[in-house]
Amino acid sequence: MILGSREVGLIMGDNGNKVTMAAKLLSDAWSNYTVIDKMPKYLYPNDLAEAAIIQTEMAKLINERVVGWKVGGSPGPMVGRIFESHCFFGNTELPTRLEVHRPALECEIAFRLEKSFPPSSSPYHRNEVIDGATLVFTVELVGTRFRDGKHIPDTEYERLIIVADNSAGLGLIVGPAIQDWRNLDLLGIPIELIMDDGSPMPLNPAESRFDPVETLVWLINELSTHGIGIKSGQVVTTGSATVLQPILSGGNAEVKFGDFGKLQVSLKAY
Helix, strand or coil: CCCCHHHHHHHHHHHHHHHHHHHHHHHHHHHHCCCECCCCHHHCCCCHHHHHHHHHHHHHHHCCCEEEEEEECCCCCEEEEEEHHHEEECCEEECHHHHHHCCEEEEEEEEEECCCECCCCCCCCHHHHHHCEEEEEEEEEECCCECCCCCCCCCHHHHHHHHHCHHHEEEEEEEEEECCCCCCCHHHCCEEEEECCCCECCECCHHHCCCHHHHHHHHHHHHHHCCCCECCCCEEEEEECECCEECCCCCEEEEEECCCCEEEEEECCC
16 A cells, blocks of 8 residues: 555644654665664554555655555565665666665566556556556565564564565666567566575465566556556566575675576675
């Protein structure tokens, strides 16, 4: 869930100070590359709507251009923002400062929007979304602003904290783009992640993955109902093909996207 600014104003009410304090705690950790020992109990989000408000306010305080959106998580879907300073292109050496937020890698099919989808009173349909999207292969950087935070929740409480914390979004590496993708079996594209020159990492089981196009359509319409549009040029991730893998200082990864290309990712050593 992501809430627009009008909804945030209506829902915050007497909780405005709590939301602002929680959002500032998270945004300070994001911007200063520090970690939070633990969220104070009085700042816990009470429900999913409040967690989404905290995320929206966190984004305002970070005050960066949003260049994309992530969809994923189990239970889910959980939605987060991709900020410009943490979006990379092609083979990438990640800056050392990101290690503080415990980065992990997920290989994902994503889409770059070639047209804008502003808020609409009626839902956007699959065909019009397909016509306005280019397929891109990506590696999502998952992370946490908490010292002992989780990337994937085991409880509803953990899910709320993760949603507030940008749904564990840390950044994105954008790889090869495919213009002529509409007849491809997207879930059948072989994706291989190799960490530190080892063996290929496990894939998420097929039954746990969703049609990437349906996920894109869902996000556009979900944001639209909350008064948020998707802008041309933004990238939307649709869920991981590979099991989450941490990357440590000095570590490296190679990702192969079938016959469509590959990416090299490393985390600069201290």
